[in-house]
Amino acid sequence: MRFSEQKTVxxxxxxxxxxxxxxxxxxxxxxxxxxxxxxxxxATQVWISVPSFEGNSAPxxxxxxxxxxxxxxxxxxxxxxxxxxxxxxDGEAAALLPNESEMDPRLxxxxxxxxxLNELDRSLTLLLLDGFSYREMADALGMSESNVGxxxxxxxxxxxAQSTKESEHAT
Numbered sequence: 001m002r003f004s005e006q007k008t009v010x011x012x013x014x015x016x017x018x019x020x021x022x023x024x025x026x027x028x029x030x031x032x033x034x035x036x037x038x039x040x041x042x043a044t045q046v047w048i049s050v051p052s053f054e055g056n057s058a059p060x061x062x063x064x065x066x067x068x069x070x071x072x073x074x075x076x077x078x079x080x081x082x083x084x085x086x087x088x089x090d091g092e093a094a095a096l097l098p099n100e101s102e103m104d105p106r107l108x109x110x111x112x113x114x115x116x117l118n119e120l121d122r123s124l125t126l127l128l129l130d131g132f133s134y135r136e137m138a139d140a141l142g143m144s145e146s147n148v149g150x151x152x153x154x155x156x157x158x159x160x161a162q163s164t165k166e167s168e169h170a171t
Contacts, residue, residue: 001051009050014043017063021046023126024064027114028071029078038074045070061140064132068123068140075119109166113159121155128152 014021021042029035049066053059114125120141127137134145134152141148 006047006050009053010047013046013050013059013063017060020060020064020130021067023129024067024071026111027122027126028075030115034078038071041074042067042070057139058136060130061132061136064127064130065140068126072119072123110159113162117155117158121151124148124151125155128155 021039024042025035025038029038045066046063049062053062057065114122117125123141124137127140132140134148137143137148138145
């Protein structure tokens with residue numbers, strides 16, 4: 001694939017699927033700085049992956065797969081890095097994180113809950129929020145449709161229970 005073709009596809013994908021990328025970024029990175037870093041990492045991986053896209057799945061599925069795999073790798077690397085910083089700063093690292101939010105508190109709550117899910121459930125939740133079918137989710141994550149359905153049912157039940165639990169504590 002020539003550079004100009006790769007650039008055209010990349011620009012089109014980035015424009016079309018920017019919202020998808022931001023959802024993945026927000027689910028895996030907390031601070032604005034980390035979100036910017038992760039977005040750069042995902043965009044780089046999408047750029048690199050353009051020539052290997054064979055069209056066996058929808059571009060949206062392909063991009064989700066690239067974004068999720070990149071976010072998972074980044075998250076693991078970031079956790080190791082943060083553990084080292086935490087040891088070095090001896091608990092002072094929390095003072096470096098901003099605690100102001102520009103978003104709706106309900107959306108903040110949802111993303112906090114999503115961040116606490118394991119990697120597979122987090123990926124499924126993001127795909128679900130973006131309206132992917134069970135088949136598309138199964139293809140993107142390499143699992144059966146029935147397994148997707150079971151996991152999504154459990155995720156919804158978990159989120160409902162968390163919401164109920166928190167609303168009971170608030171009253």
